[in-house]
C-alpha cells in the first residue's frame with residue numbers, strides 16, 4: 001500500500017487531503033513560502049496521531065506538524081512532506097478553576113481558549129496579533145511570547161505538562177498538573193520551542209490566571225526611551241507589578257500606520273519620538289486609577305508629552321489594533337530583513353542608536369521599521385534596503401546580529417528559527433550548544449524525518 005492508502009485506511013476520507021486540497025497547507029500567513037505537501041493527515045485523536053507517525057516511519061516520509069500556520073519564520077514549509085495538521089484536535093478537555101488550570105488539545109485556537117475560560121473569571125494570559133488563528137500546538141512549538149510576557153512569562157512559563165507523539169509513534173505522557181516535579185530532565189521544556197523537529201505536541205495542561213476585572217489602557221507620547229522605562233518602573237511600583245503590557249512604537253511606526261490605515265482614528269493627535277501602549281490589569285479598580293495618577297503627575301512635570309486613556313472597550317480595542325497591525329506594516333513591502341531580537345530591557349535604546357550609527361556604511365538609503373515589546377526587551381526590527389542586492393541584505397542582517405551580540409542579546413526572541421533564521425543560527429549560536437542540540441535530535445529522530453531542514457543549520 002502507498003503512504004496515502006495507509007493513511008486513508010487509518011483515518012478515513014475526512015482525515016486525508018491530497019493534491020489541490022493539500023496545497024493551502026504548504027503556505028503560511030507570510031505568503032513567503034509556497035510549498036506543495038505530499039499529502040495532509042488530519043488526525044482527530046492522539047491515537048490517530050500515533051498511527052500517522054507509525055505509517056510515516058514505515059514509508060520513510062518526512063512529517064511537518066502544522067497548527068494555525070501563522071508562524072513567521074517558514075517553520076511550516078513542507079515541500080514533498082506529509083503535513084500533520086492538528087486542526088481537528090480542537091477540544092478544551094477540561095477547565096479546573098480551583099487548580100487554575102485547563103487541559104487542551106493542540107488544535108485549540110488561542111482566542112477560543114480565552115473565550116472558554118472567561119466565564120470562569122479566568123484567562124490563559126497570552127495574547128498577540130494572530131490570536132484568532134494561532135493554535136496552542138503552534139504556541140508551544142515556537143515558545144511564543146506576545147504582549148504579556150512582562151507579567152506572565154512566555155509559553156514555557158505557562159505550561160505545566162504536555163503530551164507528545166514521538167517520531168516512531170510512541171506517546172510521551174508528560175501531562176503533569178504539578179507546579180513542582182524534579183523527577184529527572186525537564187522533557188516538557190525540551191519539546192516546547194522545538195518547532196516540530198522532535199515530535200508532535202498533541203495536548204497540554206496550561207496555567208490560568210484570574211481575569212482582571214479592571215483594566216487601564218493608555219497611549220502615551222514621550223521624547224525619550226529612558227523616560228519610558230522610568231514610566232514603566234513607576235507604574236510597576238505603584239501598582240504592585242500589575243503592568244501587563246508595555247509596547248513601544250516610534251514615530252516612524254506611527255507615521256507608516258497612518259499612511260496604510262488612513263481611516264483609523266490616531267490615539268494621539270501628534271506624532272512623538274516614543275509612543276507607548278501600556279496596560280495594567282487587576283481585581284480592584286484602584287490599580288487603573290493609580291496608573292492615571294502617575295500619568296497625570298508625569299504630564300504635569302513634563303516627563304510625558306501627551307497621554308490618552310481608553311474610556312471604553314471600543315477605544316481599548318482601537319489602541320490595540322494600532323499595535324497589532326505590526327506584522328501587516330512589516331510585510332507590506334518586500335524584500336526586507338526581518339529581525340526578532342531581544343536585548344536587556346535597558347539596552348533597547350543602545351541597540352537602536354548603534355544601528356542608526358552603522359547602517360549608512362552598508363546602505364545609506366535603507367529604511368527601518370521598529371516595534372518593541374519594550375517591557376521584556378524584544379525588538380521587531382524590519383529593514384527595507386534601498387539597494388536591491390542580496391549581499392546588501394545579508395550585510396544588514398549581519399549588522400543587526402553583530403550589535404545584538406555586542407549587547408549580549410539573542411538573535412531570536414519569540415518567533416523561532418524555522419527556515420529563515422538558519423544561516424544566523426549557523427553563524428551566531430554557540431557551536432557547543434548546536435552540537436548538543438544535534439545529539440538530542442539524532443537520539444529522538446535518527447532518520448531526520450521530523451520537520452527536516454528547520455532550526456538546526458545544515459551540516
Ligand SMILES: Cc1cc2nc3c(=O)[nH]c(=O)nc-3n(C[C@H](O)[C@H](O)[C@H](O)COP(=O)(O)OP(=O)(O)OC[C@H]3O[C@@H](n4cnc5c(N)ncnc54)[C@H](O)[C@@H]3O)c2cc1C
Pocket residue numbers: 028029064065066067068069070071072074075076086106127128129130133134135136137138139140141142143144145146147195196197199200201202324327328414415418451454
Ligand atoms: C499578525 C501576527 C502577529 C504575531 N505576533 C506574535 C507575537 O507577538 N509573539 C509571538 O511569539 N509570535 C507572534 N506571531 C507568530 C506566530 O503567531 C506564533 O509563532 C504562533 O505561536 C504560531 O502558532 P501557529 O498555530 O500558527 O503555528 P504554525 O505556524 O502552524 O507552526 C509554527 C511552528 O510550530 C510547528 N508546530 C505547529 N504545531 C505543532 C505541534 N502540534 N507539534 C509540534 N510542532 C508543531 C510547525 O511545524 C512550525 O515549525 C505573530 C504572527 C502573526 C501572523
